[in-house]
Amino acid sequence: MTERYLEDFTVGQTFRSGRLRVDAEQITTFAAAFDPQPFHLDEAAARDTIFRGLAASGWHTAAVTMRLLVESDLTPAGGIVGTGVEACRWPRPVRPGDELRVESEVLEVRPSQSRPDQGLIKVRTTLNQHGEAVLVLIDNLVVRRRVKQVQ
Amino acid sequence: MTERYLEDFTVGQTFRSGRLRVDAEQITTFAAAFDPQPFHLDEAAARDTIFRGLAASGWHTAAVTMRLLVESDLTPAGGIVGTGVEACRWPRPVRPGDELRVESEVLEVRPSQSRPDQGLIKVRTTLNQHGEAVLVLIDNLVVRRRVKQVQ
Numbered sequence: 001m002t003e004r005y006l007e008d009f010t011v012g013q014t015f016r017s018g019r020l021r022v023d024a025e026q027i028t029t030f031a032a033a034f035d036p037q038p039f040h041l042d043e044a045a046a047r048d049t050i051f052r053g054l055a056a057s058g059w060h061t062a063a064v065t066m067r068l069l070v071e072s073d074l075t076p077a078g079g080i081v082g083t084g085v086e087a088c089r090w091p092r093p094v095r096p097g098d099e100l101r102v103e104s105e106v107l108e109v110r111p112s113q114s115r116p117d118q119g120l121i122k123v124r125t126t127l128n129q130h131g132e133a134v135l136v137l138i139d140n141l142v143v144r145r146r147v148k149q150v151q
Numbered sequence: 152m153t154e155r156y157l158e159d160f161t162v163g164q165t166f167r168s169g170r171l172r173v174d175a176e177q178i179t180t181f182a183a184a185f186d187p188q189p190f191h192l193d194e195a196a197a198r199d200t201i202f203r204g205l206a207a208s209g210w211h212t213a214a215v216t217m218r219l220l221v222e223s224d225l226t227p228a229g230g231i232v233g234t235g236v237e238a239c240r241w242p243r244p245v246r247p248g249d250e251l252r253v254e255s256e257v258l259e260v261r262p263s264q265s266r267p268d269q270g271l272i273k274v275r276t277t278l279n280q281h282g283e284a285v286l287v288l289i290d291n292l293v294v295r296r297r298v299k300q301v302q
Contacts, residue, residue: 033214057217063208079189084238085239087236088239090235
């Protein structure tokens with residue numbers, strides 16, 4: 001695995017993951033723990049709701065996005081550590097059986113003003129099912145800089 | 152439980168939850184599934200990282216926020232359904248043993264332009280540990296309007 005430092009990132013680079021399948025049991029297990037609402041817990045109860053059938057919690061979808069991002073070829077040195085999300089949208093619900101993958105594009109690269117050993121990259125990550133976006137996340141990640149050796 | 156419709160929400164209203172305790176096993180179980188990085192998986196491995204000790208994944212923190220929001224007295228008719236997040240920040244990490252609760256403030260209330268039976272509320276939700284924010288989320292929720300009876 002290549003560890004990437006701030007100097008290795010440039011605007012427009014894209015990174016990809018493999019696929020992860022989400023099934024009904026994963027959807028209902030996550031929902032029981034974190035988002036216990038009928039449209040995330042039970043297929044029959046979900047039919048009469050805004051989702052018209054069982055759908056993953058948006059926070060489950062976000063968590064799956066993180067899993068795929070960790071396994072993608074983004075691989076910043078020091079790990080994937082976000083300082084904050086600027087936007088997160090869910091254009092379509094995730095359904096049982098969906099196979100998901102992420103693609104991330106670097107939007108900005110900037111050194112830290114206060115910390116000479118680190119910087120930030122702004123990344124747009126899209127979670128796709130059959131080429132259609134189910135989640136679009138724009139967030140800022142802390143990335144290490146290569147520390148120069150003292151002469 | 153009072154089901155609140157769009158007409159029941161006003162700017163400045165606040166809603167609160169009870170408390171939820173997060174322990175080390177919950178932190179590492181969530182991380183193994185969704186955010187398998189050393190600082191979320193193992194206390195010893197976490198010491199040499201940016202977090203200087205075991206810390207919950209930010210997505211675990213967000214999921215706990217959702218759980219508390221569902222159990223809070225916000226209770227919109229039709230459930231808590233977000234269309235998108237405008238901001239999500241993690242000012243401090245969540246540590247094993249932290250006891251968390253949420254407070255949500257209504258920032259905007261507006262009817263839908265295209266759907267006469269629904270509207271949106273913009274809400275700022277703060278997840279607190281001992282009165283200190285560990286997550287601040289600004290998101291938009293779909294809320295039903297009271298449908299007028301045909302005369």
